[in-house]
Amino acid sequence: MRSALLSLILVAACSTDKPDGDVQEGSEEPGSGDTDDTSADDGGGEDTPTWHQDVAPVFARSCDGCHQSDGIGTPKWSSPEEVAEWATPIAATVGARTMPPWRASSECNTYIGDFSLTEEEVATVVAWAEGGAPIGDAATAAGLPAPYVPEQLDRVDLELRMPVAYEPVPTVGTDDYRCFLMEWPYDEKVWVTGYQMKPDNLQVVHHIIPFIISPDDVDQYRALDEADPGPGYGCYGGPGGDINTLINTRWLGSWAPGSAPGVFEDGVGLEIPPGGLVAFQVHYNVTDDAAHVDQSGIDLRVETERQGWAELQPWTEVAWLFGDGMDIPANTNDVTHTWEYAHRSRFTFRTAALHMHTLGKSAKLWVEHADGTEDCLIQVDNYDFNWQRSYQLAVPVETVPGDTLHLSCTWDNPTDDDAAWGDGTGDEMCLGISLITD
Secondary structure, eight states: OGGGSOOOOOOOOSOSSOOTTSGGGGOOOTTTTOOOHHHHHHOSSTTOOOIIIIIHHHHHHHTHHHHSTTSSOSSOOSSHHHHHTTHHHHHHHHHTTOSSOOOBOTTTOOBTTOOOOOHHHHHHHHHHHHTTOOOOOGGGOOOOOOOOOOOOOSOOSEEEEOSSOBOOOOSBTTEEEEEEEEEOOOSSOEEEEEEEEEOSOTTTEEEEEEEEEOGGGHHHHHHHHHHSSSSSEEOSSSSSSOHHHHHHOEEOOOBOTTOOOEEOOTTEEEEEOTTOEEEEEEEEEOOSSSOOOBOOEEEEEEESSOOEEEEEEEEOOHHHHTTSSOOBOTTEEEEEEEEEEEOOSOEEEEEEEEEOOTTEEEEEEEEEOTTSOEEEEEEESSOOTTOOOOEEEEEEEEEOTTOEEEEEEEEEEOSSSOBOBOSSTTSBOOEEEEEEEO
């Protein structure tokens, strides 16, 4: 099974720009929505939505998780009056569908934990802002929906943490990409059947990806760590190393704001040999001059009895890595490159994600079955490098030998420089990523 799949693992999962979750991109300042105390308290016209009666349920499900006091979203709010101060820029981003940052198209598939807004919800938020953002009567507040609660690990068998605390600094714009090596403690083969990321400082941690380092490559990664005087070592686009070591590198999980724990179905797991390492990649987004300290980690559920096969699998055209066939000329729009892979094994797609860099415009990953039918795994029509996550399929998609996996990526390149595959921000990638099981 493994020999039939690409074993390439490369990723750069977050942005070197400020996420568009920061509402200031709407070029509005707090208070610009004409939400003085009188209008906020007394309300607009008779048909104007109010916070307590109409808007709060929308925010409870789709917004508050990121914009609470310890969340990564900006601005922060802890009261209806604070939200009302931002009503105009909120309406702008919601109306433009840049917020909330759910990118998977509902025309492609359905996913567990979908926090995107319906057209009716968008209209409600916009009408509320345009009507002066009235608060309404708390005594007759609408009931708040039960938040989506992802499945949790039922036990934790191994806790891995960064060896020492790290103080992130702005290195490129406001971003600092850092890898920290963690010792793998088991002296026998084991299977990871679930993980939960433990981001320590949510003010600055933007994404985490732990990579499984093969025992054969340990010396090279230790050399990278020793060559950097600070805790860990700088890394971007993956855990470092060369193309030969990257071929052996696998994902142990991933985290970005809003991500759920990875809990695998009963009987399957990621096989981990003894003697390796975990390269724990953290993307820090530092936007102020304050001192920030982080010591993030990951909790794992581990089985010593053999489990069925599972893998966090990236998909791409290997030739693109070597500069062949993924050219994106300067000053061009709608440049599309595609790749396909004919399955020679039977397996099931459980999740789907897409990855490009800052020139990315849209992308799609889908399966063409041998009988002529198709299953769309994920389609993103408004790709944003700042917001990348994995989407769990509500109904897993099964494939058999003879089926074909398709990947398509489209870019706009308004710059004066040609682009092609590479790890840098000005370079590009085209990846589909899935949790697959045997």
